[in-house]
Amino acid sequence: MVNPVQPLAGQKFYLLVGDGATPTEAFTFACILTTIDSDHGAEVEDAMAPDCDDPTAIPTRTSTVKMLTWDITASGLVDPTKAPYVQLRTAFRSGAPINLQLKKNLTGANGGETEQQAFLITQWKESKSENGLVKCQMTFHGQGKPTVTVNP
Numbered sequence: 001m002v003n004p005v006q007p008l009a010g011q012k013f014y015l016l017v018g019d020g021a022t023p024t025e026a027f028t029f030a031c032i033l034t035t036i037d038s039d040h041g042a043e044v045e046d047a048m049a050p051d052c053d054d055p056t057a058i059p060t061r062t063s064t065v066k067m068l069t070w071d072i073t074a075s076g077l078v079d080p081t082k083a084p085y086v087q088l089r090t091a092f093r094s095g096a097p098i099n100l101q102l103k104k105n106l107t108g109a110n111g112g113e114t115e116q117q118a119f120l121i122t123q124w125k126e127s128k129s130e131n132g133l134v135k136c137q138m139t140f141h142g143q144g145k146p147t148v149t150v151n152p
Contacts, residue, residue, distance in 0.1 A: 012106060015074060017084040018099030027101050030084040032136070033074035038102055043067040070117055070142035072100065078126055078134040088138065092121040097143050105151070112151035118143040 015036060016027035044063040051057035079085055091098035097118040106112030123139035 008104060008106070008111075012104065014103055014105070015072070016101040016103060017087050018101070019083075019087065020099070025099060027099075028084050028087075030074070030088075032076045032079050032082055032085050033138070034076040035074065036102070037073040039069075039071045039073075041069045041071070043069065068145075070146055072102070072119065072140040072142075073137065074140070075135065075137040078136045085136075088121065089124075092124050092138075095120070100140060103151075108150035108152060114149045114151060115146050116149070117146035 013036065015030040015033050017030050018025045018027050042065045045066050046061050046063050048059045049062040050059045080089075088098065097120050099116060100119050101114050101116045103114045104112050119140035119142055121138055122141045123137070125137040126134055127136075128134045
């Protein structure tokens with residue numbers, strides 16, 4: 001029998017916000033952020049590589065990875081009473097990094113993992129339309145190298 005695709009359900013993919021405590025930091029589910037875009041990238045430098053044995057051959061591209069990046073954009077509803085909202089707002093206003101975790105809430109045997117990194121909040125946007133609910137959007141700029149922990 002063919003093994004069918006088992007897509008990850010959206011409620012099993014979510015952000016957690018660190019409280020900054022030491023030595024053991026606690027992470028709280030960012031329930032206000034219901035839409036998440038996680039973007040891992042590699043910044044590369046390209047060079048033209050000529051064929052040393054054939055000067056008339058068309059050169060090829062050779063690339064070197066200069067930097068790995070991780071950025072997150074998240075959006076949802078504004079609830080100023082929720083701890084994650086307060087922690088994120090405080091970090092943004094101070095310009096300090098904040099630790100975030102992105103969780104794939106499955107067992108490790110099924111691909112579940114928790115990825116963590118420090119982030120700077122580079123954009124904070126709040127909006128409403130025609131007196132409807134206030135919504136927010138935040139952009140997080142990863143700092144340093146992420147750690148990945150396989151879930152039990």
